[in-house]
Structure formats: C-alpha cells, structure tokens
Amino acid sequence: MIPLTVYHFLQVLTQIIYIMFNNKFEIYEVEKMTPWWKKAVVYQIYPKSFQDSNGDGIGDLQGIIARLDYLENLGVDAIWLSPVYQSPGVDNGYDISNYEAIDPQYGTMADMDELIQKAKEHHIRIVMDLVVNHTSDQHQWFVEARKSKDNPYRDYYIWRDPVDGHEPNSLKSAFSGSAWKFDEQTGQYYLHFFAEQQPDLNWKNPELRQKIYDMMNFWLDKGIGGFRMDVIELIGKDPDKMIRENGPMLHPYLQEMNKNTFGDRDVMTVGETWNATPKIAEEYSDPARHELSMVFQFENQALDQQEGKEKWDLKPLDLGELKKVLVKWQTELDFNHAWNSLFWENHDIPRVISRWGNDKKYRVQCAKMFATVLHLMHGTPYIFNGEEIGMTNCPVKNIDEVEDIESVNMYHERLAEGYDKDKLIHAINVKGRDNARRPMQWNDEKNAGFTKSKPWLTVNPNYKEINVKKALADPNSIFYTYQELITLRHENEIVVNGDFKLVHDTGDEVLAYYRILGTEKWLVVANLSGEEQQFTSTDRIKENLLSNYAVRNDLHDITLKPYEAFAVAIK
Numbered sequence: 222m223i224p225l226t227v228y229h230f231l232q233v234l235t236q237i238i239y240i241m242f243n244n245k246f247e248i249y250e251v252e253k254m255t256p257w258w259k260k261a262v263v264y265q266i267y268p269k270s271f272q273d274s275n276g277d278g279i280g281d282l283q284g285i286i287a288r289l290d291y292l293e294n295l296g297v298d299a300i301w302l303s304p305v306y307q308s309p310g311v312d313n314g315y316d317i318s319n320y321e322a323i324d325p326q327y328g329t330m331a332d333m334d335e336l337i338q339k340a341k342e343h344h345i346r347i348v349m350d351l352v353v354n355h356t357s358d359q360h361q362w363f364v365e366a367r368k369s370k371d372n373p374y375r376d377y378y379i380w381r382d383p384v385d386g387h388e389p390n391s392l393k394s395a396f397s398g399s400a401w402k403f404d405e406q407t408g409q410y411y412l413h414f415f416a417e418q419q420p421d422l423n424w425k426n427p428e429l430r431q432k433i434y435d436m437m438n439f440w441l442d443k444g445i446g447g448f449r450m451d452v453i454e455l456i457g458k459d460p461d462k463m464i465r466e467n468g469p470m471l472h473p474y475l476q477e478m479n480k481n482t483f484g485d486r487d488v489m490t491v492g493e494t495w496n497a498t499p500k501i502a503e504e505y506s507d508p509a510r511h512e513l514s515m516v517f518q519f520e521n522q523a524l525d526q527q528e529g530k531e532k533w534d535l536k537p538l539d540l541g542e543l544k545k546v547l548v549k550w551q552t553e554l555d556f557n558h559a560w561n562s563l564f565w566e567n568h569d570i571p572r573v574i575s576r577w578g579n580d581k582k583y584r585v586q587c588a589k590m591f592a593t594v595l596h597l598m599h600g601t602p603y604i605f606n607g608e609e610i611g612m613t614n615c616p617v618k619n620i621d622e623v624e625d626i627e628s629v630n631m632y633h634e635r636l637a638e639g640y641d642k643d644k645l646i647h648a649i650n651v652k653g654r655d656n657a658r659r660p661m662q663w664n665d666e667k668n669a670g671f672t673k674s675k676p677w678l679t680v681n682p683n684y685k686e687i688n689v690k691k692a693l694a695d696p697n698s699i700f701y702t703y704q705e706l707i708t709l710r711h712e713n714e715i716v717v718n719g720d721f722k723l724v725h726d727t728g729d730e731v732l733a734y735y736r737i738l739g740t741e742k743w744l745v746v747a748n749l750s751g752e753e754q755q756f757t758s759t760d761r762i763k764e765n766l767l768s769n770y771a772v773r774n775d776l777h778d779i780t781l782k783p784y785e786a787f788a789v790a791i792k
C-alpha cells in the first residue's frame with residue numbers, strides 16, 4: 222500500500238509543479254508581448270487651460286514643464302497634448318495653420334523640444350494630437366487652394382459646383398448649418414465638417430497624403446510617444462455619396478499611413494472614432510492589420526440624449542444602459558486581436574461627476590467610484606486634466622460667458638428656430654464643452670494658481686474648495702485614489718491582461734466584475750447610484766486592494782453605500 226501512496230503523492234506534486242510553472246510561464250509570455258501602451262495610463266492636457274507661465278492668461282508649454290513633477294507623482298506614463306500648433310484658434314487649436322510650428326501663445330519649438338526631453342526624464346511620453354481631417358482656412362495649402370481652380374493646391378481640399386444655385390447636398394457641419402461653404406472667388410463650395418474656418422482635406426489626393434506622412438515623421442523624429450488622431454474615422458469620406466464616417470478608403474489610408482510613418486516605431490496611436498462598434502474597433506486595432514493601437518469609442522455619450530436627436534436634446538441617464546455599454550465593450554471586443562481605451566472625460570465632454578454622479582453631496586465618493594470602475598477594466602485608461610481632483614462642471618447664466626464655438630453656434634441656430642433661451646443655456650450647462658475646459662485648479666489663490674492675470678476662460682468659483690494643493694494635503698483625496706489605481710495597474714499584470722467577467726444579477730445600479738489571470742482573481746464592485754444597494758457574493762476576500770468607504774471583510778449580503786466602490790483579491 223505504501224508505495225502506491227508515495228506514487229500518488231509524487232503524481233499530485235508533479236501536477237502542482239507543472240500547473241504552477243505553466244501558469245507562471247504563460248504570464249511571463251503575455252507580459253513579454255505586452256507593448257508599453259497597454260500597461261500605460263495616459264493624462265490628457267488641454268494646454269490653453271493647464272498652467273500659464275508668462276502671465277497672459279493662457280496656459281503654455283513652460284507651464285506644463287513646471288508641472289511634470291506633479292504628473293510623475295500621479296504616476297502617468299504619457300501625456301496626450303491637445304493641439305499646440307500654430308492656429309488662429311477658432312476651435313482652440315483644432316484648426317491648424319502650420320503643423321510644424323508652435324503657436325506663439327504656447328511658446329516656441331525650443332519649448333516643445335524641452336517638454337519632450339524633460340517629460341522623458343520624468344518617464345512620461347508626449348502623445349501629439351494629429352488633426353488631419355481638416356486644416357485651418359489660414360493654412361498655406363488652403364490660402365493657395367482658394368486662389369483659383371487650377372492652383373496646384375486646389376485638390377488638397379474638396380470643392381464642388383453649386384447645384385441649382387445651392388449647396389451640392391444636405392451634409393451638415395458638426396458645428397451647425399451646412400457642411401458646404403460658398404467661396405466667392407472661384408464660385409465653388411468647399412466642404413467643412415466642422416467650422417467654416419476648418420476646410421476638410423481631400424485624402425484622395427496622394428500628394429497631400431505624402432505631405433501628411435512627412436509631417437508625422439517630422440514629429441516622430443523628435444521622439445514623441447505617438448499620436449491621438451482627431452476624427453480619424455472621417456478621412457475616408459465620400460461626400461457625393463453622403464458618406465462621412467467609415468468610408469471605403471479609411472482602412473487602406475490608415476494602413477498606408479502606418480507603413481509610411483509609425484509602423485516600425487515604438488509609439489502608441491489612438492483614433493477618435495465616434496461611430497465605432499466593437500467589430501469596427503477590431504478593424505482599427507488588430508495588430509495583424511497594421512493600423513492603430515486602439516480607438517476611443519463614444520457609445521455611452523448618446524445615453525443621455527433623445528433617440529435620433531442631437532447631444533443638446535437631453536434625457537435622463539438610465540444606469541442599466543450605462544452598465545450595458547460598459548460591459549459590451551469589455552466582452553464583445555476580442556482583446557486577443559484588439560485593444561480598447563477607457564475614459565470618462567475629455568475636452569469635448571462634460572465632467573462625469575456632474576453629469577452622471579453627484580458633484581455636491583457625494584463628490585468625492587462618486588469621483589473615486591467612477592475612477593475605480595474604469596481603471597480596473599481591460600484597456601488603457603485616460604485621465605483628463607482636473608478629473609484626478611474631482612473638478613466639476615461650471616454653469617453659466619448667459620451666452621456671453623460661453624467661449625466654445627460648438628455651443629455658441631448651436632445657441633444662435635436654435636434661438637432663430639424659436640427654442641427657449643433658458644432651455645438652451647441649460648443644455649449648454651449640462652453638455653457644453655467649456656465645462657471641461659475651465660482652467661486647472663492648482664490652489665486657493667487668485668485664479669486658482671492658473672494665471673497671475675485674467676484667465677482666457679473664467680475659473681470655476683469652487684476652486685477654493687477643489688484644488689490640487691488641497692488634494693495633495695489630504696491622504697483621502699480623489700488624487701490618491703487615482704495614484705493608487707495607477708500603481709495597481711503598473712504592479713499587477715492582472716489589471717493589464719486579466720480576462721473580464723461580469724457578475725450577473727446585481728441589478729442596474731450595481732456593476733460588479735472579475736478580472737482573472739491564471740489562478741489570480743480580483744473582484745470589483747461599484748454602486749453606480751446615489752442610493753444604498755444590496756449586494757451578495759459567496760466569494761471570500763483574500764486581500765483588500767482599494768475602497769472609497771471602510772474596507773469590507775465579508776461579501777455576503779452587504780449594503781453598499783451611495784457610490785461605494787471597492788476592489789478585492791479573492792480566494
């Protein structure tokens with residue numbers, strides 16, 4: 222009998238060793254193949270509003286350099302820098318008049334080189350905003366193009382003859398009105414999907430495409446960390462067929478771009494794609510297709526707008542729908558052949574705690590909850606400047622206080638159509654882009670430490686309460702939750718590569734999910750609502766990782782506090 226027992230014992234031991242080794246090996250293999258941007262957390266800076274260094278009321282590159290210590294302390298790996306190129310500023314820099322020059326309000330090319338270098342010393346890469354669906358009407362190409370029909374640059378843009386004395390078709394601009402602008406000088410219309418000062422480029426022209434690739438290489442040669450690609454889904458447009466997004470040539474162009482620019486460089490690329498589905502996202506980000514690293518998808522943005530209408534036509538958010546969209550992108554995207562980006566905010570979107578949380582009574586709790594839910598998901602998280610201290614929306618009373626071209630154009634268009642003024646201002650206060658563009662709140666001194674003179678956009682009056690200085694001094698602040706979440710990602714392979722598995726039947730208000738890697742299993746539980754909720758699980762806690770209330774010892778039949786969120790490793 223005894224030899225048999227020893228034999229069994231040895232057999233079991235071999236199996237244990239095999240499983241342990243194999244598991245370790247698998248994890249090691251996965252880790253080895255993981256590019257840096259899958260492990261990274263990206264911080265978006267809206268330069269005009271981040272930090273003024275020269276007292277003109279406008280943020281600038283030296284201001285960013287001065288805050289690199291702060292960003293290193295937060296722990297981020299890359300900065301996505303909204304445009305700092307030369308621009309007349311009709312759309313705050315998304316209208317570029319020279320891609321290879323820095324706008325004087327932000328500094329010089331020497332400042333830019335210094336930022337790239339100093340950021341590197343802080344272990345931070347600079348991801349540039351690539352705006353190549355359109356240029357400014359002040360760009361030399363357009364200045365030339367509009368001179369005559371046979372100008373060599375004419376075909377860099379999209380021109381059409383009038384039809385019966387009118388616009389060629391009914392395409393609309395995202396900033397109100399027609400997408401066609403009549404140009405007196407040559408008697409033709411040009412296409413602009415955004416402001417009329419932002420003419421769309423004609424990607425069908427190979428010479429134009431090559432110029433863009435040369436410009437991208439100019440920036441890549443400076444050692445940048447990659448590109449965020451503005452409305453990239455539009456470059457394959459076919460305006461005669463009314464095709465805006467996802468045109469037939471979109472992916473061939475991206476493959477060509479990849480081959481001619483960043484394909485063999487260690488950089489990240491993220492495309493802004495408002496109309497992506499998980500399947501479309503895979504087309505962009507499957508490494509075998511040689512296009513982009515990942516895309517931004519915006520499916521949750523339509524959840525508080527009326528069906529078939531515009532973002533200004535508000536409806537209340539249904540938490541069940543929000544949860545469904547979040548889970549959809551975690552489960553329907555095949556992470557073996559695609560990658561996802563994770564974000565709540567950017568410069569076009571209101572502050573999430575004001576929009577879907579409670580920015581008064583539960584400001585701190587809900588900011589931590591939103592951060593926890595997002596940062597422990599599968600994908601690369603992005604933080605928009607100020608989100609990490611729980612900055613809020615900033616309501617206005619009158620249109621004179623609004624800077625953003627999108628809001629201003631919408632207001633005038635709808636007012637002329639007979640809409641109620643107060644309702645329009647309300648919509649702007651809920652959804653307007655100025656909300657996220659208010660100056661960064663650094664301290665409780667005048668203008669929140671953003672500038673010593675008059676800021677280009679007034680500071681949110683709550684800066685005495687909500688600011689970086691205060692956040693850094695309080696060990697329980699939102700800032701430290703973000704810092705912890707970033708550290709968890711950096712130190713735990715499971716956050717980067719673990720599978721996502723939804724915990725079912727928790728109700729619309731509670732989102733709970735597992736991350737699983739080999740034998741390791743984490744559970745994340747979040748109450749998305751401002752009311753108490755019930756939650757139960759048979760899982761047993763091995764380790765508390767993070768929580769925004771007192772830590773949990775037990776998961777059985779618990780009452781979650783308003784916006785409670787926690788993460789635990791389980792046995």
Ligand code: NOJ
Pocket residue numbers: 312315316352415451452493568569
């Ligand atoms: C998307 C950008 O994020 C937004 O700010 C800009 O207005 C449009 N694209 C046009 O460039």
